[in-house]
Amino acid sequence: GAGVSQSPSNKVTEKGKDVELRCDPISGHTALYWYRQSLGQGLEFLIYFQGNSAPDKSGLPSDRFSAERTGGSVSTLTIQRTQQEDSAVYLCASSLGRTYSYGYTFGSGTRLTVV
Amino acid sequence: AQTVTQSQPEMSVQEAETVTLSCTYDTSENNYYLFWYKQPPSRQMILVIRQEAYKQQNATENRFSVNFQKAAKSFSLKISDSQLGDTAMYFCAFMKLGYGQNFVFGPGTRLSVLP
Numbered sequence: 001g002a003g004v005s006q007s008p009s010n011k012v013t014e015k016g017k018d019v020e021l022r023c024d025p026i027s028g029h030t031a032l033y034w035y036r037q038s039l040g041q042g043l044e045f046l047i048y049f050q051g052n053s054a055p056d057k058s059g060l061p062s063d064r065f066s067a068e069r070t071g072g073s074v075s076t077l078t079i080q081r082t083q084q085e086d087s088a089v090y091l092c093a094s095s096l097g098r099t100y101s102y103g104y105t106f107g108s109g110t111r112l113t114v115v
Numbered sequence: 116a117q118t119v120t121q122s123q124p125e126m127s128v129q130e131a132e133t134v135t136l137s138c139t140y141d142t143s144e145n146n147y148y149l150f151w152y153k154q155p156p157s158r159q160m161i162l163v164i165r166q167e168a169y170k171q172q173n174a175t176e177n178r179f180s181v182n183f184q185k186a187a188k189s190f191s192l193k194i195s196d197s198q199l200g201d202t203a204m205y206f207c208a209f210m211k212l213g214y215g216q217n218f219v220f221g222p223g224t225r226l227s228v229l230p
Contacts, residue, residue, distance in 0.1 A: 042220030
């Protein structure tokens with residue numbers, strides 16, 4: 001597609017439920033990043049995928065968070081047993097290559113609210 | 116680890132005036148990139164300007180320019196002839212050179228351009 005697409009745009013869930021957030025990167029982009037933006041904060045790195053390599057999961061805050069990327073394209077971020085502190089905007093970005101020289105494009109994010 | 120600090124949580128400026136947003140960072144790296152990103156209410160992160168640390172010349176993009184002081188680890192953004200559409204959150208970000216590097220973002224400055 002023309003840009004990075006994220007769905008849903010907004011999600012309200014009850015504490016303890018599982019949620020799945022989707023990111024559809026720009027076609028042909030091999031690198032994909034997930035970031036979390038808590039209220040009033042900057043973006044916090046969560047996970048990075050590059051082609052078929054093992055993902056860099058060093059930013060995931062707990063084992064309740066996981067992500068996968070199928071066929072090197074669409075990615076799903078899953079949060080199990082959601083907690084109120086998981087409420088945030090989750091942003092996805094993709095890039096054509098492994099270095100910044102290729103540039104990054106961000107999606108518009110999913111606003112997750114845990115009640 | 117790198118850190119990015121933005122000491123101005125909120126700022127305002129009159130339309131057509133000039134405003135400067137501050138950013139300082141801490142790193143032991145010698146080669147890196149610095150960025151200013153704009154986040155309007157649509158939530159999408161939009162690249163405003165980029166600076167390579169090895170370049171002494173300050174980057175400029177139309178009405179946007181930076182004052183990069185590598186020794187002082189300072190990277191301020193100047194917006195000239197402010198427009199109503201410049202109203203947004205502005206994030207300063209750092210990235211090491213290399214493969215698969217992710218951004219380290221500051222907490223952001225909310226800029227309001229007043230008519």
